Amino acid sequence: MRVAAVAGPLALLLAACGGTSGSTGHASGPSGDPVSGGVLRAVLVSEPHNLDPAILQNNNRGQALLGNALYGTLLTNDPETGEVSGDMAEGFTTSDSGKTFVLTLRAGLKFSDGTPLDAAAVKYNWDRLKDPTLGSNSIQDASLIASTEVEDGTTLKVTLTRPTPRFGGNVILSSLDWIASPAVLKNGAQAFDADPVGAGPFALKDWTRGGALSLTRNPSYWNAPKPYLDGIDITFSSKADQRFNSLQAGGADVSMIEDWGVVAKARTAGLQVDVEPVGGGQYIALNQARAPFDDLAARQAVSAALDLDALNLAINQGNGEVADTFFPKSSPLYNDIKLHSYDKAKAQQMFDQLAAAGKPVSFTFTTFQGSEKIAEAVQAQLSRYKNVTVEVEVAEWADTGRILGKHDFDATVAAVTFQDPDPAVARAFLSTSPRNSVGIDDGRLDDALKAGSSTAAGDARKDVYTTAVQRLVELVPGIFYQREPLVAVAGTKVGGLDLYGTGSLLADGLWLSK
Incomplete structure (x- = not known):
């Protein structure tokens, strides 16, 4: 050889x-x-x-x-x-x-x-x-x-x-x-x-x-x-x-x-x-370990500012599957909690409030070769708002482990994809997980994810994952925009x-x- x-x-x-x-x-x-x-x-x-x-x-x-x-x-x-x-x-x-x-x-x-x-x-x-x-x-x-x-x-x-x-x-x-x-x-x-x-x-x-x-x-x-x-x-x-x-x-x-x-x-x-059926999806990961996304209001503002249907049109010509819920309807763990709400007026109000407090939202979106379209589409949508600026940086796919593992980003593309949520969801969002790239640390979420891992199938497991999804929506560690293809x-x-x-x-x- x-x-x-x-x-x-x-x-x-x-x-x-x-x-x-x-x-x-x-x-x-x-x-x-x-x-x-x-x-x-x-x-x-x-x-x-x-x-x-x-x-x-x-x-x-x-x-x-x-x-x-x-x-x-x-x-x-x-x-x-x-x-x-x-x-x-x-x-x-x-x-x-x-x-x-x-x-x-x-x-x-x-x-x-x-x-x-x-x-x-x-x-x-x-x-x-x-x-x-x-x-x-x-x-x-x-x-x-x-x-x-x-x-x-x-x-x-x-x-x-x-x-x-x-x-x-x-x-x-x-x-x-x-x-x-x-x-x-x-x-x-x-x-x-x-x-x-x-x-x-x-x-x-x-x-x-x-x-x-x-x-x-x-x-x-x-x-x-x-x-x-x-x-x-x-x-x-x-x-x-x-x-x-x-x-x-x-x-x-x-x-x-x-x-x-x-x-x-x-x-x-x-x-x-051939399409593999999965839950979860791709999301815009927001790094809570450093500004501006160590502030929940900044994460909420960017989330409210994005029109996911428009993103789908920009990056997939409208052919993608928007991740409206965490679990697909075919899953025994399905709940109807909506992962995202687009509210342009609310977003602008929050951007203005952050700027007035001396914290205008400015960040770099680190994307990877072949995934430039999502970063560029986010940049284009946010350019229509005041008091928010976005730069785009393109890295090699081979550097994903370093960038995510060392939390070396403001915003980036990530995914949590699964047939069963364990272990994928705990990998991404458990506070002690080495793959918790967004730096989320929430006791209620941790308890739910640990229970989901150890609980047998049935209503009890569905309940703990419903709690986990609710906390993810409230804390906005990322913005889920589509099922991962x-x-x-x-x-x-x-x-x-x-x-x-x-x-x-x-x-x-x-x-x-x-």
Whole structure:
């Protein structure tokens, strides 16, 4: 294997993903049994800094396809129901309401170098994720683990810091799902990037930084006859329109599209379109750790000033789904609390009052490559008000972890997306969460989120999440403006699209018709 560095612009386009359950596609993929052979061309939103599974992000805008390809998955879930099931793990069970879990691996699992993937390897990876110096985006999930104990070669006992009955959800939403060879990780980042060793369906063939990354079939993959593909070639582009254009022109096979307007174009073009049903949504995160949004009145004023239907028109040509409520009507946790109210007169009055108190609202909206439209649309709407000014700053997607983790923003784009709200909502808004990027700290909200995590399904759980939603509306840590588009788009020759988690595409079942 070799890893080369190259200067110059990013190569062509596209983010990979897809799913079969709950599909709302415009066109269908190939019928019949999977066909072996061929190299799939995928384009991801952002190139990874390195190939350490702890650093890769297991979501639609991260490097989910790459992580699943190199390392496989311990667990997956049904994208419609959220039910967790085993993959490389036969089971992940609790008999004490989530105080402890037992992870049972399939017998005979091996890394691509022939060494065993056993319970000790999982222990090493999971314990390592808790190291704050590593900088993993999954540290919060790993930090719920108090201890791990190897019982035998295929069995790991996991004790949590607090009862978390749905901890399997934390695994599939994070890097806990990906296990790399401890021996190779210990060789250091540079050596690992040159030859990352996992137990996934593919292995690294070549990586030209700033260009393309090629994967080749792992012949010793545990779940034969998978993988069906000979390889996957991955390039990177932050622009959804460019990724769609590449698909439409036949220059790529599969993409994850995060723009509802582009999704509409894909449907019109007759491509496969697969939408994962989720609650929550994308929101404009308002940083309470510094001015101006350490003042509730400033947060309320900006929220009241924004017309979400106009935002939808500006960023999605009106094709997006505005997040009116926190839970979709299909959810057993649904309540009719409105997340947002547009009131132009109230907003101007509040801006004037803040200015009179010597606190005119002035802030920078930090957005990311490919998501400039939302920041520009907010800037345009607020320009019609007095006593509020907005600057726009564009950062790379690879910097999201640093910017959000260090609270290095005034306002930015963020998302809390889920089939089940636990653990996603607590990750985003629990006061002690490392992923609480907005700096919210509210005892009533904390109590509700903790209760939601530990309470069994039923009316009691619905009640505590209703309390949580009410506090979010009152405190305005962010302005929810749309459901997050977890949308896979692919050509009609691509088969085996299968999503889990939050837009994480499984690699082993993908195939291409001849």
